[in-house]
Amino acid sequence: MCMGMTLPASLKVLFLSDIPNMVALPFSIQNLYNLTDMKIIRCTDLEILPTGINLVSLERLNLNGCSRLKxxxxxxxxxxxxxxxxxxxxxxxxxxxxxxxxxxxxxxGCSKLEYVYLNVSKLKDLELVNFSHCGALTGADLNGYPSGIALEGEIIGTELQASSSGLDNSVPKVEFSFINCFKLDEEAVLQQLSYEKLIFSGEEMPLYFTHRTTGTSMAFPLVQSPHSPPFFRFRVCAVAVFDCKPTSGTIGVFTKVNCQFKSRLGSYYDSPYQHDYFSVYQNGSYLLLLDCVVPLRKDNATPTEVDYDYVNVQFHMSSSKFKLKEWGIRLWEEYCSSVENRLGNTNTSPQICEADEDNVGNPLIS
Structure with a gap:
């Protein structure tokens, strides 16, 4: 592979691996308008990629292991x-x-990666982002919103999608993995994202999550307002600990969240379950975080039928190799009785919230 080499313009797949002394790709690569897949792996001397070109057919690019590429x-x-x-x-x-x-x-494993700019609000098809084991990563700008909070239009659009998603479907989320990124300001990341899934390394739940339990459910009162919102929104954090002999590779962890809303008059509503899936490495302890959007009414309910006084939130984690150590939630602003418990405010102290699943009529808060 030399700089003057000509590659055929009809080429659709280019696969190169373990080529020593290849510092740059040949100039003729800019003419590969039919190329859909380019895989150049473990070419450890590769430092230079072409600039100022747009391979219009290229969909998949793999440069794994090109350890000098900056x-x-x-x-x-x-x-x-x-x-x-x-x-x-x-x-x-x-x-x-x-x-x-x-x-x-x-x-x-990009050991020199220090900062990430990724405008999630404009990347509508984004599904999976993995920055794990990037030990130098100190910061991430992930949404491009001036205030660091999702625009109301984006929130409403996502809620409408949740409303029409059906009983067994969840709101589509991007999964972000920041495992072993110990220099990263996790709370700064949390304040930027809405309706996403995140994975951090950790054995203890951050103080950011103001209600927590070691059981499977928790209950607490709802704030009463003249205009009941159509959705109940909150963020969940679960501490998942690998409970088997250490091995390599990844494993799936399934989570399930639902809410039961009740009024003092006896009316109640059970929300559909929200299902999510996390892909984690088998070794270690992790913080699994997800945002939940739960409808507060059945499809044809009137506003007077959704004036609930309290909610019981249930969380389940399904994995034979992980055990649930603790989990907690943080509410969005319209459901909080005090500003300290709202999303976006980090100056909080945790509250222990416990509820017996068979006796959700008596929420306990301490």
Missing amino acids: TFPDISRNISSLYLEETAIEEVPPWTENFSKLKYLLMR
Whole structure:
């Protein structure tokens, strides 16, 4: 592979691996307009990628193990899958928001990655982002909103999607993995994202989560207001501990959340279950975080039928190799009686919230 080499313009798949002394790709790569897959792995001397080109057909790019590559690739705006693990890339640049079809961004083990700009609000197809084992990562700008809080229009749109998603479907979420990113400010990340799933390393729940329990349910009163919102919104954090002999590889953890709303007059409503799936490494202890949007009424209910006085939230985690150590929630603003318990306010102290599943009529708060 030399710089003057000509590659055929009809090429659709390019796969190169373990090629010593290949510092740059040949110039003729810019003419590969039919290329859909490019896989260049473990080419440890590769430092330079072409710039100023747009391979319009390229959908999947894999540069895993190119350990001297420092620049984030910009050779296709139609890319859907980017595999950049164990590279020397130092930054995910702001112009990645132009990758409108991006679904997967995997950068596990990028030891020199220091900062991430990723405008989730413009990456509508995004499904999975992995920055695990990026030990130098100190910060992430993940949404591009000036205030760091999701715009109300985005919230409403997501809620409407939740409303029409059916009983067994959950709101689509992006899964972000920040395992072993010990320099990262986790609370700063939490305040930027809405309706996503996150995975951090950790053995203790952050103080950010103001209601917590070691059981499977918790109950607490709801704030009464003249206009009851159609959705109940909260963020969940579960501490999942690997409970078997350490092994390698990943394993799936399934979670299930639902709510039972009750009034003092005896009316009640059981929400549909919200199902989520996390993919985690088998070794270690993790914080699994997800945002929940639960409808407060049945499809044809009138506003007077949704004036509930309290809610019982139930959480279940299904995995034979992980055990649930503790879990907690933090409410969105309209459901909180005090400003200290609202999402976005980190100056809080935890409250222990327990509820017996067979006696949800007596919520306890201490």
